[in-house]
Amino acid sequence: MALVMRLMVALLLWAAGFSALYAVHGLGCGLGWGDRPALPPFTLLNLVLVPLWLLFLALALLLLRREARRRDLDSRPAIRRATLAAGWAGLLGLVFMGAPVLLPAHCL
Amino acid sequence: MSALKLHGELDVIWRPERGWRGVLTNVNHSDLGIRFMVAAGVYFAIGGVLAMLIRAQLATPRSAFVGPEIYNQLFTMHGSLMMFMFAIPFFEGLAMYMLPKLLGARDLAFPRLSAFGWWCYLFGGFILLTAMALGLAPDGGWFMYTPLASKTYTPGINADVWLLGVTFVEVSAVCASIEITVTVLKLRAPGMSLGRMPIFAWYILVTALMMVVGFPPLILASTLLEIERAFGWPFFDPERGGNPLLWQHLFWLFGHPEVYIIFLPAAGVVSTVLPVMVRQALLGYGWVVGSILVLGFFSFGLWVHHMFATGIPHLALALFSAASALVAVPTVVQLFAWLATMWAGRPQMRLPMLYIAGFFFNFLLGGLTGVMLAMVPFNWQVHDTAFVTAHLHYVLIGGFIFPMLAGVYYWLPRLSGRRTHPLLGKLAFWLIFTGFNATFLVMHLTGLLGMPRRVYGYPGGLGWDWPNLISSVGSFVMTFGFATLVIDIGLALAFGRRSSRNPWRASTLEWALPMPAPAYNLASLPHVTSRDPLDRRHALAQSLARGEGYLGRSRDGLRETIGVEMASGAASEIVILPGNSWLPVVTALALGGFFLALLFGVYWLAPVALVIVGALAWRWAVTLGADRDLGALPIGRGEAVPPHHEAKEAPGWWGSIFALVTDATFFASLLFGYAFLAAIGPGWPPPRLVEPSLGASAILASAALVALLAERAGFAAAGRGEREAATRAYRVACAALLACAGALLVFGLLGLPSPRQHAYGAVTWVMLGYGLVHGAIALAMLAFVARRIGTGFVSPARMLEPRVVRLWLHYTLAAMLLVLVAIALPGAASWRW
Numbered sequence: 001m002a003l004v005m006r007l008m009v010a011l012l013l014w015a016a017g018f019s020a021l022y023a024v025h026g027l028g029c030g031l032g033w034g035d036r037p038a039l040p041p042f043t044l045l046n047l048v049l050v051p052l053w054l055l056f057l058a059l060a061l062l063l064l065r066r067e068a069r070r071r072d073l074d075s076r077p078a079i080r081r082a083t084l085a086a087g088w089a090g091l092l093g094l095v096f097m098g099a100p101v102l103l104p105a106h107c108l
Numbered sequence: 109m110s111a112l113k114l115h116g117e118l119d120v121i122w123r124p125e126r127g128w129r130g131v132l133t134n135v136n137h138s139d140l141g142i143r144f145m146v147a148a149g150v151y152f153a154i155g156g157v158l159a160m161l162i163r164a165q166l167a168t169p170r171s172a173f174v175g176p177e178i179y180n181q182l183f184t185m186h187g188s189l190m191m192f193m194f195a196i197p198f199f200e201g202l203a204m205y206m207l208p209k210l211l212g213a214r215d216l217a218f219p220r221l222s223a224f225g226w227w228c229y230l231f232g233g234f235i236l237l238t239a240m241a242l243g244l245a246p247d248g249g250w251f252m253y254t255p256l257a258s259k260t261y262t263p264g265i266n267a268d269v270w271l272l273g274v275t276f277v278e279v280s281a282v283c284a285s286i287e288i289t290v291t292v293l294k295l296r297a298p299g300m301s302l303g304r305m306p307i308f309a310w311y312i313l314v315t316a317l318m319m320v321v322g323f324p325p326l327i328l329a330s331t332l333l334e335i336e337r338a339f340g341w342p343f344f345d346p347e348r349g350g351n352p353l354l355w356q357h358l359f360w361l362f363g364h365p366e367v368y369i370i371f372l373p374a375a376g377v378v379s380t381v382l383p384v385m386v387r388q389a390l391l392g393y394g395w396v397v398g399s400i401l402v403l404g405f406f407s408f409g410l411w412v413h414h415m416f417a418t419g420i421p422h423l424a425l426a427l428f429s430a431a432s433a434l435v436a437v438p439t440v441v442q443l444f445a446w447l448a449t450m451w452a453g454r455p456q457m458r459l460p461m462l463y464i465a466g467f468f469f470n471f472l473l474g475g476l477t478g479v480m481l482a483m484v485p486f487n488w489q490v491h492d493t494a495f496v497t498a499h500l501h502y503v504l505i506g507g508f509i510f511p512m513l514a515g516v517y518y519w520l521p522r523l524s525g526r527r528t529h530p531l532l533g534k535l536a537f538w539l540i541f542t543g544f545n546a547t548f549l550v551m552h553l554t555g556l557l558g559m560p561r562r563v564y565g566y567p568g569g570l571g572w573d574w575p576n577l578i579s580s581v582g583s584f585v586m587t588f589g590f591a592t593l594v595i596d597i598g599l600a601l602a603f604g605r606r607s608s609r610n611p612w613r614a615s616t617l618e619w620a621l622p623m624p625a626p627a628y629n630l631a632s633l634p635h636v637t638s639r640d641p642l643d644r645r646h647a648l649a650q651s652l653a654r655g656e657g658y659l660g661r662s663r664d665g666l667r668e669t670i671g672v673e674m675a676s677g678a679a680s681e682i683v684i685l686p687g688n689s690w691l692p693v694v695t696a697l698a699l700g701g702f703f704l705a706l707l708f709g710v711y712w713l714a715p716v717a718l719v720i721v722g723a724l725a726w727r728w729a730v731t732l733g734a735d736r737d738l739g740a741l742p743i744g745r746g747e748a749v750p751p752h753h754e755a756k757e758a759p760g761w762w763g764s765i766f767a768l769v770t771d772a773t774f775f776a777s778l779l780f781g782y783a784f785l786a787a788i789g790p791g792w793p794p795p796r797l798v799e800p801s802l803g804a805s806a807i808l809a810s811a812a813l814v815a816l817l818a819e820r821a822g823f824a825a826a827g828r829g830e831r832e833a834a835t836r837a838y839r840v841a842c843a844a845l846l847a848c849a850g851a852l853l854v855f856g857l858l859g860l861p862s863p864r865q866h867a868y869g870a871v872t873w874v875m876l877g878y879g880l881v882h883g884a885i886a887l888a889m890l891a892f893v894a895r896r897i898g899t900g901f902v903s904p905a906r907m908l909e910p911r912v913v914r915l916w917l918h919y920t921l922a923a924m925l926l927v928l929v930a931i932a933l934p935g936a937a938s939w940r941w
Binding site: 001002003004007008011012014015018021022023025026027029030031076077078079080081082083084085086089093096097098099100101103105106107108 | 293301302303393394395397398399401402404405406408409421422423424426427430431434437438441674675757783784786787788
């Protein structure tokens with residue numbers, strides 16, 4: 001199971017990041033953070049969502065770097081390729097899908 | 109031992125009983141897989157007839173063929189049958205039939221669960237079909253949006269038929285998902301590591317995992333809407349704190365992954381059949397495996413693109429638009445792997461390949477219009493028009509039917525031992541392909557011209573007349589194609605030439621079985637050393653038939669197969685499978701009684717039916733297990749492994765893990781719904797919030813701690829073989845758990861507001877019910893283990909049952925505490941109000 005989890009861990013991180021961004025966005029809008037200036041011109045919601053996104057990006061990058069350096073799957077090239085593919089997808093998925101948090105207006 | 113003698117011995121052990129008794133008690137994966145596929149084919153035919161009626165109605169403007177009431181039932185039943193009764197059960201059937209053969213196993217991990225799922229599917233389908241025959245079919249569209257499907261606007265029984273019938277069928281899908289997941293991970297031929305698994309198994313594994321977490325949101329949504337309709341609890345009623353959008357969220361949390369749940373097995377067929385047809389191993393196996401995983405995950409990040417027109421904030425639109433566009437990437441990775449494989453090979457345009465070519469053309473169009481629909485402005489433009497109908501049919505027919513038909517023609521010799529006539533098959537293909545494109549290509553234009561979906565008629569002169577007529581003619585051509593296909597297969601089954609054992613010269617294990625396959629599949633199990641076990645091992649089939657592989661002798665009349673370590677594929681245990689049984693059909697009947705009691709409003713009967721289900725489940729568990737230690741047993745090739753009762757990670761353990769994942773997803777969906785209503789719901793804050801109760805919290809936490817410690821002590825005592833001490837400790841755990849449930853119940857009765865006044869009360873009562881139901885289940889499990897210890901079914905070597913119960917107990921206690929916290933949280937914090 002450890003290997004199956006290793007195959008999926010970057011994608012689980014993606015899922016956690018995507019869910020967290022969507023959930024915090026929904027709650028933030030519900031709590032009025034989108035209209036509350038915190039550090040002009042940024043709102044409180046900007047200041048929560050962008051660091052959250054960056055945190056998940058950093059974690060995904062660390063995971064991918066760690067996976068790329070490991071050599072224990074060299075004897076199983078197909079599984080190694082699948083693990084790397086999942087790692088890249090987790091990282092790039094977070095970059096692409098999370099990038100909209102850089103938009104200025106969140107709750108319109 | 110001669111092959112014939114071994115066959116005789118194994119056949120007696122594995123074959124189903126004869127006559128009607130055999131029909132009802134059969135648990136064999138091949139028979140059940142065929143039943144699923146045939147029944148799904150029948151539902152496809154019924155859904156197809158409904159489609160013909162829809163197209164007959166829309167062929168001309170102002171048609172008086174059927175009225176709006178019947179038309180609403182037609183399109184609702186067409187969508188529901190095709191999605192729930194055809195597509196999913198068909199690939200479940202294919203997976204059930206093929207997986208053990210591909211993996212080199214003798215059956216699935218839980219044969220009686222397969223049979224139970226089959227009966228649930230059959231009985232659930234009966235509910236839907238009977239309602240349709242009586243003119244009481246659901247009529248609110250296959251996604252049953254509220255408030256249209258709420259009691260106010262659909263006062264009859266029609267929506268209840270959908271909610272209960274489909275949920276009954278979903279029980280079958282959840283059973284299949286757990287069954288398939290554990291089978292792929294645990295029941296493979298020794299030596300078949302993850303990297304040596306047939307690519308089809310990877311597709312089915314990811315699909316099954318998606319089902320494990322994809323179906324619970326729909327089951328929750330259906331449960332909540334049925335409770336609202338039956339008892340007036342306002343989850344979706346905006347006047348009492350509910351929100352109709354909650355239904356859409358929960359439905360599409362299931363509904364969008366569902367598209368990929370349908371597509372992935374079909375893509376698995378392409379990845380299996382195409383390399384054989386082009387005489388070239390699949391290129392980029394590792395990248396394809398990676399892309400399947402990525403597709404499985406990303407498909408859960410798209411559901412809101414079905415809700416782009418509901419007025420959600422722009423940031424959410426952007427998040428889901430990006431996700432919807434990005435999901436094309438892993439799909440295209442597979443497409444390029446297939447193209448590269450074709451490029452490197454020597455394609456032969458035989459019938460399965462023809463259907464794969466049709467798949468490429470149609471699915472590509474469906475994928476491209478999918479990317480178009482992912483773009484918010486375009487989505488708004490064509491929202492709820494015929495363009496979307498055209499898109500979804502290109503994805504589902506192009507992406508599922510065409511590959512599956514390739515698979516049907518490819519595996520028909522394996523299934524029946526017969527071959528079809530190539531000319532009739534090609535005629536069927538061209539009729540289906542031409543008819544399909546005539547129907548749906550032009551439908552894009554109809555949509556772009558502004559024709560909405562689900563309208564029973566339209567005035568002339570809007571530019572919709574000719575496109576609709578062409579679509580209707582095309583659909584009838586497609587029907588002729590499907591009829592030709594059925595005739596072709598029927599003729600092959602009745603009069604077809606006998607097929608050789610491996611007519612396509614494929615290299616996967618299913619072609620090593622005799623034709624047709626015996627009930628036990630393989631007389632002995634192979635040692636797998638590559639991804640293509642039959643490649644350059646032409647004598648493997650004969651060698652296995654002579655019993656020269658693993659488990660080449662029958663032992664004590666038991667149904668045995670081998671369980672492996674997940675990653676390496678090393679043999680780890682002998683899995684002893686249960687034999688023919690009445691329990692699946694009887695349990696499904698009892699569960700059917702529960703659903704029928706709800707459907708007809710005889711609510712007092714529903715708990716009675718559930719108690720019967722519980723008693724049968726107890727009986728089910730009693731018939732499993734072993735009452736003596738056997739230790740490591742020889743399995744051939746000089747290896748010895750213990751039976752699964754004595755193994756640490758037996759299939760039952762993993763089955764429990766995935767069942768709990770399903771359960772936890774259901775609970776998480778409920779918590780999501782609660783948070784959604786609290787953040788977005790109109791009419792919040794509720795008139796009264798629950799005050800946190802220190803007393804209830806203290807009793808619950810301390811009783812939970814006692815239950816944990818007592819179970820721990822019981823487990824340790826059982827592990828030392830101290831039966832009496834273990835039984836006593838488990839009884840203490842039972843009492844402590846009872847106290848937990850009692851504290852939760854008293855807290856609810858004294859503190860929770862009425863569930864009818866406001867959605868807050870309704871949701872909190874559902875959460876409380878969730879905690880109590882789990883308390884009851886865990887209580888029964890603890891009592892069961894206490895009894896099993898007393899009767900000698902647990903020993904220091906045989907700890908599987910206490911381990912499984914430990915899992916459920918931990919989950920239950922965590923869920924109960926979480927329920928308490930979730931209910932009390934808004935009252936404890938000032939929240940947003």
